[in-house]
Amino acid sequence: MELVVTIAIGVLTGSGIWLLLRPRTFQVIIGLSLLSYAVNLFIFAMGRLEVDVAPVLEAGTANSDPVPQALVLTAIVIGFATTALFLVVLLANRGFSGTDHVDGREPSP
Amino acid sequence: MNPVDHLAMLPILLPLVAAALMLPLGEPRRPLKVALNLASTLALVAVAVALAMRAATGSVEVYRLGDWPAPFAIVLVVDRLAAIMLLATSVLAFCSLLFSLARWHRVGVHFHPLFQFLLMGLNGAFLTGDLFNLFVFFEVLLVASYGLAMHGSGSRRVQVGLHYIAVNLAASLLFLLGVSLIYGVAGTLNMADLALRVPTIPAADRPLLEAGAALLGTAFLTKAAAWPLGFWLEDTYAAASAPVAALFAMMSKLGVYAIARVWLLLFGVAAGPSAGLGADWLLAAGIATLVFGMLGVLAAQEMARLAANSVLVSSGLLIAMIAVGDAQVIGAAFYYLVVSTFTLGAFFLLVELADRGRHAAADILAVTREAFGEDEDETDDDEIGVAIPAAVALLGLAFLGCALLLAGLPPLAGFVGKFMLLDALFTALTPASGDAAPVAWVLLALLLLSSFATLIAMSRAGLNRFWAPLEARVPRVRIIEMMPVALLLAACAGLTVAAGPALDYAAAAARALTAPQAYVEGVLPPATASEAAP
Numbered sequence: 001m002e003l004v005v006t007i008a009i010g011v012l013t014g015s016g017i018w019l020l021l022r023p024r025t026f027q028v029i030i031g032l033s034l035l036s037y038a039v040n041l042f043i044f045a046m047g048r049l050e051v052d053v054a055p056v057l058e059a060g061t062a063n064s065d066p067v068p069q070a071l072v073l074t075a076i077v078i079g080f081a082t083t084a085l086f087l088v089v090l091l092a093n094r095g096f097s098g099t100d101h102v103d104g105r106e107p108s109p
Numbered sequence: 110m111n112p113v114d115h116l117a118m119l120p121i122l123l124p125l126v127a128a129a130l131m132l133p134l135g136e137p138r139r140p141l142k143v144a145l146n147l148a149s150t151l152a153l154v155a156v157a158v159a160l161a162m163r164a165a166t167g168s169v170e171v172y173r174l175g176d177w178p179a180p181f182a183i184v185l186v187v188d189r190l191a192a193i194m195l196l197a198t199s200v201l202a203f204c205s206l207l208f209s210l211a212r213w214h215r216v217g218v219h220f221h222p223l224f225q226f227l228l229m230g231l232n233g234a235f236l237t238g239d240l241f242n243l244f245v246f247f248e249v250l251l252v253a254s255y256g257l258a259m260h261g262s263g264s265r266r267v268q269v270g271l272h273y274i275a276v277n278l279a280a281s282l283l284f285l286l287g288v289s290l291i292y293g294v295a296g297t298l299n300m301a302d303l304a305l306r307v308p309t310i311p312a313a314d315r316p317l318l319e320a321g322a323a324l325l326g327t328a329f330l331t332k333a334a335a336w337p338l339g340f341w342l343e344d345t346y347a348a349a350s351a352p353v354a355a356l357f358a359m360m361s362k363l364g365v366y367a368i369a370r371v372w373l374l375l376f377g378v379a380a381g382p383s384a385g386l387g388a389d390w391l392l393a394a395g396i397a398t399l400v401f402g403m404l405g406v407l408a409a410q411e412m413a414r415l416a417a418n419s420v421l422v423s424s425g426l427l428i429a430m431i432a433v434g435d436a437q438v439i440g441a442a443f444y445y446l447v448v449s450t451f452t453l454g455a456f457f458l459l460v461e462l463a464d465r466g467r468h469a470a471a472d473i474l475a476v477t478r479e480a481f482g483e484d485e486d487e488t489d490d491d492e493i494g495v496a497i498p499a500a501v502a503l504l505g506l507a508f509l510g511c512a513l514l515l516a517g518l519p520p521l522a523g524f525v526g527k528f529m530l531l532d533a534l535f536t537a538l539t540p541a542s543g544d545a546a547p548v549a550w551v552l553l554a555l556l557l558l559s560s561f562a563t564l565i566a567m568s569r570a571g572l573n574r575f576w577a578p579l580e581a582r583v584p585r586v587r588i589i590e591m592m593p594v595a596l597l598l599a600a601c602a603g604l605t606v607a608a609g610p611a612l613d614y615a616a617a618a619a620r621a622l623t624a625p626q627a628y629v630e631g632v633l634p635p636a637t638a639s640e641a642a643p
Contacts, residue, residue, distance in 0.1 A: 020279065025271065032278050039282045039289075046293035067298075068289065071241055075285055078248045082281070085255060086274050093271050096264035102275075104268045 005045055012038035023107075025090045025100050029083065036079040043072045116163070117172040117187045119156045120195055120232035123149050128225035142221040143210060149225060150206050153199040153232070161192035165614065167621070169631030171238070179632050180302040186238040188628060189618035190443065194235040194366055197447045198359050200600060201454045202228055204593035208458050209352035211590045216261040216350070223260070226253035227356065234363055238632055240288050240298045240325075243367065247284065247332070251277050254360060257353045258345055269344040276331065276341045284328035290321025301632035304374050304625055308381030319386055322375065326368065326387060333364025333424050336397040343405065346417035351461030354416070355454035361420055362450055365427045369439065372431070373622045388432050392548070395429025396555060398422075403559040406566045412460040412574070415566055416453065419515055422559050423449040429552060430530060435537035436623040438530065440616030445526035447611075448604055452514040452523065455597035459507050462594070463574055465584040498583045503591060505575040510598045512567035517560045522605040527556060529612060 012034050019031025047068030054063060090100075097104035127149035131142045163170060170187040173179060206224065214220045230250020237243050255277075259270040292298055294314045295306045310318050327338070334342040342361065346354050368391070376386040402421030409415040423445075430442040510521065517527035531553055538549035604611050621627055 020275075028275055032275070032282075035279070035282050039285050042286060043289040046289040068292065071289065071292070074241070074245065078245070078281075082248070082252065082274075082278055085252065086271075086278065089255070089259070089267060089271050089274055092259075092262075092267045093264075096267055102271065104264065 001049055001051070005041065005049060009038050009041050009045070012041070023101055023103075025093065025102055028102060029086055029090060032086065033079075033083055036075075036083070040072050040075055040079070043068050043075060114170075114172070116156060116159060117170055117185050117236065120153060120160075120199075120236060121185075121229055123152055123156070124225040124229035124232065128222040128229065131222040131225070132219075136218055139215070139221075143214070146206060146221040146224060150199065150203045150228070153228065154196075154203055157192065157196040157199045160187050161189075161196050163187070164189045164192040167617065167627070169621075169627050171631050179634075180297055180299045183242045184238040184299065184301075184632055185236040186301075186628065186632060187236065188621055188631075189614060190366075190370070190622055191235045193443060193447065193615065193618060194362075195232060197450055198228065198231050198235070201359050201450060201597070202356060204454060204596050205352040205355040205458070207596075208355070208590055208593040209350075211587050213261070213350050213352050217259075219256065220260055223253045223256045224356075226250075227257060227360075229253075231359060231363060235366065238300050240291065240300060240303070240371070242298075243371075244281070244284050244288055247363075248281060250360065250363070251281070254357065257356070258349050260353055261350045266348050269341075269348045273341050273345045280328045280331035280338075283324050283331075287321045287323075287325030287328060290317055290324065294318040294321065299632065300371065300374055301625075301629040304377075304379070304629050305633070307375050307383055308379065310383075312382070315383065319383060322372075322383075322386060325371065326391070329364045329367045329371070330394055330428070331364070332361065333368065333428060334361050334398070334421055335364075335394040335424065335428055336401040336421075339398065339401075339421060339424070342420060343414060343417045346420060346457075347411065347413040351458050354413075354457040358420060358450050358453040358457065361424055362427075362446055365424060365431070365446065368428065369431050369622060373434070373439075374625050374628065377434075377623060377625060379625070385434065388434060391432035392429055395425050395427070395432055396551070398425030399429060399555050399559055401425070403555075403562045406559075407562050409566060412464060412570050413457075415570055416456045416460055419456065419563065420453055422563065423453065426530075426556065426559070429555075430534070433534065433537060433548075433552075434623070435533065436620045437533035437616060438537050438619075439622065440612065440619035441526065441529035441533045443615040443618055444604070444608075444612050445523075445530060447615075448514065448522040448526050448601055451597045451601050451604075452511055455507070455594045455601075456511045456515065458590070458594050458597075459504065459511060462584055462586050462590060463504050463508070465586075500583055500586045501575060504584070504586065505571070507591075507594050507598060508567075508571050508575060510601075512564070512571060514598075514601055516564040516567060518564070520605065522601045522608065525605060525608045525612075527560065531556065 016031045016035030016038060019027045019034065022028065022031065047065035050064045054061060093104060094100055099106055101107070127145050131145055134142055164187055171179070172185040174183050174185070209220065227250050230246050230253060233246035234243055234250065237246060255270065255274050258273055259266045288298065291303070294310060294317045295303055297303055297306060307318070331338040346357055349357060372391070376383055378384055380386070398421055402418050402425055405418030405421060406415055409418055427442050427446055430438050513521045514523035517523040534549050534552060535545050538546040
């Protein structure tokens with residue numbers, strides 16, 4: 001399971017960074033989203049990967065660490081909100097410049 | 110709990126409540142919003158003064174949210190450093206708000222709620238004693254700043270706003286990675302608890318902890334606009350509307366604050382094998398930022414860009430000085446931080462006033478004319494004896510004040526701050542026998558060179574703008590716009606006159622930071638501390 005999660009995080013991060021460096025605003029936002037998925041998985045993995053354990057503290061039973069789950073929830077909410085905000089700015093920029101290039105103008109050939 | 114103990118919560122609660130009240134009010138109800146915003150900001154100044162006076166005794170005031178014991182829940186911590194930053198923020202915010210009332214708050218919607226949310230994020234980030242909570246407050250202030258940076262709209266603001274958001278989102282992801290790595294290794298996010306646990310981390314886990322800290326540092330350095338992570342700053346600050354840019358002068362200082370707080374607490378002298386982690390990198394980043402900002406100041410053709418590059422210069426200087434790690438140096442750096450924030454705030458406001466109604470290309474034309482000689486006839490001989498209009502004279506005087514403060518010339522506080530920095534630097538880096546370390550000489554040279562570069566750039570801008578302008582147009586300036594500039598400069602003058610007590614306060618803050626025993630024991634009373642440490 002560790003290997004699967006590691007590969008998933010790696011692939012998401014790699015694709016995210018590649019897209020983040022692309023010149024179209026839509027590619028940038030997808031890149032940022034992929035990166036934030038990778039980061040969320042990473043935070044989750046930092047609480048150690050365990051199968052079939054309760055996240056709630058109960059005496060006598062095995063528990064997984066609840067803190068990273070709380071952190072990841074916060075991170076998801078914040079990431080969701082900022083992505084939505086970025087989308088609005090992206091559309092505003094598209095409206096102003098008439099192009100979806102990040103610099104607001106097509107590069108001269 | 111004594112009612113007055115809840116004071117520590119107010120810098121976060123007040124702006125939150127004020128902003129929440131303002132949100133449902135429509136734009137026609139703007140006078141009500143103005144009243145709310147002014148009341149909240151003024152109350153913040155009062156609260157900050159009260160907190161600063163309480164912290165002056167050296168006590169570390171800890172506010173436990175929900176009264177849960179410290180390592181398990183989030184704490185707010187008021188010490189001298191937090192009090193300094195709160196006070197500086199609220200004073201700057203009041204001046205910038207006053208300025209915006211003349212016209213800027215009308216050019217877009219939701220200026221007032223966003224303004225209060227930004228203050229809430231800043232205050233929360235200064236107060237919190239928890240790493241993840243620091244992230245949350247960073248996000249609060251960043252989201253508000255995205256809105257404010259684009260306040261007034263226009264294709265240019267949206268264009269650079271897009272870059273600003275992309276860079277900061279990426280930096281926030283680094284922040285999260287760093288925080289989760291540190292949690293994964295140390296098992297806590299409470300900063301005082303972390304300070305206790307860092308020395309005891311086993312050697313096998315140490316690389317992971319240090320990688321987490323490095324990621325965290327990268328995120329902070331991006332906010333502080335250190336080279337090469339700070340290319341977003343110049344465009345964003347130059348394009349932002351004046352009151353927003355003035356408040357943003359504090360925002361880049363937040364990155365510096367976070368570095369000082371977290372780095373000195375977690376990787377100070379008591380951190381065992383990890384003590385001083387990355388000090389050389391911090392020093393190099395600070396020096397590179399300083400050089401880059403200095404070149405930018407010299408190359409700037411518009412005054413707004415000159416101001417934005419001055420932010421880089423002061424960020425670089427502060428980062429380099431914190432990296433030295435000596436209490437005296439850091440104390441002087443905090444004093445300089447406040448002075449330079451006020452000066453930059455005043456300068457951003459002043460730039461907008463002086464640029465008002467001017468032809469956009471006039472600045473570039475002036476510099477070009479200087480470079481390639483004047484080929485136009487001197488036609489203004491007959492203007493000899495024309496008095497300088499009062500508005501221009503006032504602006505010119507304020508500009509002179511900013512120039513003296515930024516370049517660090519006597520008699521104002523910029524000189525006191527830079528002089529104390531150099532003095533402390535040489536005391537700290539000179540061994541008992543022998544000469545000062547080479548790095549002290551490098552920093553001395555760079556500090557003087559950057560002051561000189563600022564002086565040249567400011568003289569050029571001042572000559573072109575106030576003394577021999579290409580177009581003799583008098584900007585229409587209202588008293589409510591001149592007052593904040595005067596207030597900020599007066600605050601700098603006050604810091605010059607009261608340099609002794611101010612420097613003592615800053616030095617005490619720095620001593621508490623470099624020897625965080627009191628901070629740790631304040632958050633985790635010794636009984637719990639011994640249990641928490643493995």
